[in-house]
Amino acid sequence: MYLDLKQGYWWKGMKADVAKHVAQCDTCRRVKAEHQKPAGLLQPLPIPVWKWNEVGMDFVTGLPKTPKGNDSIWVIVDRLTKTAHFLPVQTNYNGARLAKIYIENIVKLHGIPSKIVSNRGTQFTSRFGRVCMKLWAPIWISTDGQTERVNQIMEDMLRACVLTYGKDWESSLPYAEFSYNNGRQTSLGMAPFEAQYGRKCRTPLMWSEAGEHTLLGPALIKEAEEKVAESRARLKEAQSRQKSYADNRRRELNSVYLKVSPIRGTRRFQVKGKLAPRYIGPYPIVRRVGKVAYKLQLPESMSDIHDVFHVSQLRKCLRMPEQHIAQETVELQLNLKYQEVPVKILDTVGRKTRNFTVQICKVLWSHHGEEEATWEREDALRKEYPDLFKAPPNLEDEIHSKWGL
Numbered sequence: 001m002y003l004d005l006k007q008g009y010w011w012k013g014m015k016a017d018v019a020k021h022v023a024q025c026d027t028c029r030r031v032k033a034e035h036q037k038p039a040g041l042l043q044p045l046p047i048p049v050w051k052w053n054e055v056g057m058d059f060v061t062g063l064p065k066t067p068k069g070n071d072s073i074w075v076i077v078d079r080l081t082k083t084a085h086f087l088p089v090q091t092n093y094n095g096a097r098l099a100k101i102y103i104e105n106i107v108k109l110h111g112i113p114s115k116i117v118s119n120r121g122t123q124f125t126s127r128f129g130r131v132c133m134k135l136w137a138p139i140w141i142s143t144d145g146q147t148e149r150v151n152q153i154m155e156d157m158l159r160a161c162v163l164t165y166g167k168d169w170e171s172s173l174p175y176a177e178f179s180y181n182n183g184r185q186t187s188l189g190m191a192p193f194e195a196q197y198g199r200k201c202r203t204p205l206m207w208s209e210a211g212e213h214t215l216l217g218p219a220l221i222k223e224a225e226e227k228v229a230e231s232r233a234r235l236k237e238a239q240s241r242q243k244s245y246a247d248n249r250r251r252e253l254n255s256v257y258l259k260v261s262p263i264r265g266t267r268r269f270q271v272k273g274k275l276a277p278r279y280i281g282p283y284p285i286v287r288r289v290g291k292v293a294y295k296l297q298l299p300e301s302m303s304d305i306h307d308v309f310h311v312s313q314l315r316k317c318l319r320m321p322e323q324h325i326a327q328e329t330v331e332l333q334l335n336l337k338y339q340e341v342p343v344k345i346l347d348t349v350g351r352k353t354r355n356f357t358v359q360i361c362k363v364l365w366s367h368h369g370e371e372e373a374t375w376e377r378e379d380a381l382r383k384e385y386p387d388l389f390k391a392p393p394n395l396e397d398e399i400h401s402k403w404g405l
Contacts, residue, residue, distance in 0.1 A: 001022060002014070029279065029315060029318075030277040030279050045079070047080070048078075048079050048080040050080065051081050051083075051195075052081075052110035052111060052113060053113060053114050053115070054078075054080070054113060054114065054117065055077060055106075055113045055116055055117070056077045056116075056118065057074065057075065057077070057116060057117075057147060058075050058118065058147040058148060058150075058151055059075070060072060060073040060155065061091055063169060064169070066088065066169065066170040067168065067170075068088070070088040070089060070170055071090055071091055072088075073088060073089070073154070073173070074086070074087040074098070075147055075150055076102075076106055078110070078192075081188070081192050081195035082187075082188060083192040083193065084150050084154075084180055085105060085106060085177060086173050086176060086177045088170045088173060089101065118147075153183075154176055154177075157172075157175075157176040157180065158172060161176065180192070181193045255282045255283065255284050255285065255317040256281065256294070256296065256314040256316055257279035257280065257281040257314065257315040257316075257317055258279060258296065258313060258314060259278065259279055259312075259313040259314065259315065260278060260280055279315050281317065283297055283299075286307075292311050293308050293310050295307055295308045340365045341365070341366050341385070342365055342366075342381065342385055343363075343365065344363075344388070345361045345363060345364075345381075346361075346363070348378065358377060359377070359378035360376065360378060361375070361376055361377075363375075363381065
């Protein structure tokens with residue numbers, strides 16, 4: 001909009017005015033996608049107490065099919081030590097098949113977790129979650145940035161392997177897993193392998209780098225406990241640092257629009273279709289519930305909907321619809337010009353010169369607010385706009401003339 005207006009118009013602060021107008025547009029707030037920092041403060045997941053007590057999982061899909069028919073990678077990460085396993089799978093595997101793979105590759109090494117964190121959504125959790133609930137632990141649906149970061153590192157490693165050794169990424173997967181688990185993590189201050197087993201991993205480069213001293217009995221247990229305590233302390237420090245970065249300039253909320261998801265839109269909000277609005281409302285905030293949720297004042301037509309929402313489902317309303325300024329019709333001529341006429345005189349002062357005093361008037365013009373009023377000479381205004389100085393009719397004289405009283 002600004003670039004279009006810039007071709008034919010200019011005023012002081014034009015760019016800021018255009019940005020403010022667009023930001024306060026009710027239609028734009030309803031239909032445009034969100035590109036700002038999320039509202040509310042970051043809520044890090046609690047740090048696990050022990051190794052492989054809590055795991056995060058995600059899938060990397062859309063990969064070329066290997067000779068074994070696999071086209072995806074199942075990434076499973078221990079949330080404490082950041083140790084990861086990369087399992088080749090197929091996108092058409094059901095929940096029971098995934099549970100069997102998990103038992104064969106993870107449970108036999110690390111035991112059963114008490115909590116599984118995943119952000120794969122309802123389709124994954126409904127399939128795999130039913131099996132987990134029967135066998136092990138509930139799934140927490142949450143944004144798992146740690147697993148997503150592992151995905152990025154693994155994909156970079158596989159790209160390098162494919163460039164060197166060919167398109168069969170599955171044969172390079174064990175090397176990528178070994179390289180990741182032996183790489184130093186900034187938040188831990190050590191490699192995931194060292195956090196998991198209490199000592200550095202021996203690599204093919206230097207077989208003796210881990211040392212050959214033997215730890216037995218209480219000494220081995222003590223070293224493992226020290227590594228876990230160190231990992232938890234470093235993770236807590238890293239989470240605190242990340243939270244301070246994420247919370248910086250997070251937006252506060254007053255009146256808000258409510259996000260409508262494609263799945264719930266038809267059933268709960270009577271909004272459907274590919275081009276339906278992304279947000280509905282706005283609705284005033286009643287009160288804050290906890291640190292990351294708000295209670296909204298919903299209309300009676302939505303009385304069957306729970307009125308407490310997470311901040312990720314809300315968009316800030318900069319101006320309520322009833323506060324929107326009514327659009328004024330401006331009559332344009334053929335040359336795209338319009339006539340401005342004075343509406344009223346706001347003030348009159350005398351400006352003294354050397355020989356006489358000049359009367360100047362503060363004039364309010366049509367299509368402008370009082371902040372844009374200008375000072376004009378009174379004699380010029382009287383000559384061009386004589387009707388502007390006509391006194392308003394006296395109410396008593398008008399009654400007498402109309403009713404003869």
